Amino acid sequence: MRSGDAVPRTGCEARGVNVNRMRPDPSATGSGRPLRVLLTTDWWEPVVNGVVASVQTLRRELLALGCDVRVLTLSQGIRTRNEDGVYRLGSVSASMVYDRARIGMPSGRRALRDILRWSPDVVHSQAEFSTFVWARRIARTLAVPLVHTYHTIYEDYTHYYSPSRTMGRKVVESFSRRVLSRTDAVIVPTTKVARLLAGYGVHRPLHVIPTGLDLDRFRPAGSEEEHADARALRAALGIGPRQRVLLSVSRLAKEKNLDEVLELISVADRADTVLVLVGEGPYRAELEARAQALGIADRVRFTGVVAPADIPRWYRMGDVFVGASLSETQGLTFIEAMASGLPLLCRRDPSLASVVVEGVTGWQFEGPAQFTARLNALLDDPRGRTQMAHAALEHARATCGAQEFGRSVLGVYQQARERRAPLLLGREAVPA
Structure with a gap:
């Protein structure tokens, strides 16, 4: 990060920052119309992950702020289509590289023409691969800012593409530096990621803006109906009323480090606990085998695929949220758990420093002994x-709201547009 680069903080990292300064008028385009924002992402529903949740939240908040927003993403098949402002480019499966990943096909000229006619004022990319190529092309053609959110710490995923972690990190460093050099601004969810990119030699304005959360959706059980629903979920998994539920919501993948969670549960040896792993993924068979080998299979439950709309229900049936992943850029599931009224017990990680207030919202642990001690205390x-x-x-309510997230991202757009003011003024002189 260069000296002098703007790094506004908000959400979970806000400490005495006046967010009101970051509230530009979304209609301030020079022509009186709403700001047009194109969001590009390789990941979109029906896929469930942190990137999808973040982009959907941003889209909703930008619309609420009066922006005109469209999304460019990948279809689940080879056909390109446009529905309700979401362009889905034809794509083919890349699941041999990463589960449910897809690669865009060199088609979609009609979608490109439509987007160029619409003429976005800002292009905001959310992925570094297929749709980033489109994002860069559209931004360059229209001479508008290209803002990018860096969601993933790829060096934690080297086991998918490199036998050597050192070599994999060098590849990630070079790739990230090259991709981000083509942007006008970079948004990262935590200071940890900002420092990582600075270490890669990324010299673009970096803005630390954690993803906000829909706090109307994630909340503790309040009504008798919600309490009854939580009891029904437990009963369906064969969990007794006196047993405590240790909950994890995660894609079942190697980088989530759920092996360590199983080992910690085994060492803690609490017969009154049940670990519920909410989610599905390519590593499930290995985790089931590991639970069996550790002798705790009777105290571990795998829910399988859970619909996004049902995720809040599963948080409400838990007692403590546990995790050992070190691949998180922000840890959205930890924030969702917190908003649902669950104490946190997670492996120490700088990305969670603003989420886990030690001894207040939960604990971070280092090693089995500390995990056991903290779990027993809880x-x-x-x-x-x-x-x-x-x-x-x-x-969660005080620091992780979605509205601040949307306003802060809008502030980044305004700064990026101001840096390109001469080009933008020339463009807006031409009738849309």
């Missing part, structure tokens, strides 16, 4: 756990 002190759950909920 489970053997129901009153303390209730207080921590309440504190987690309040912390």
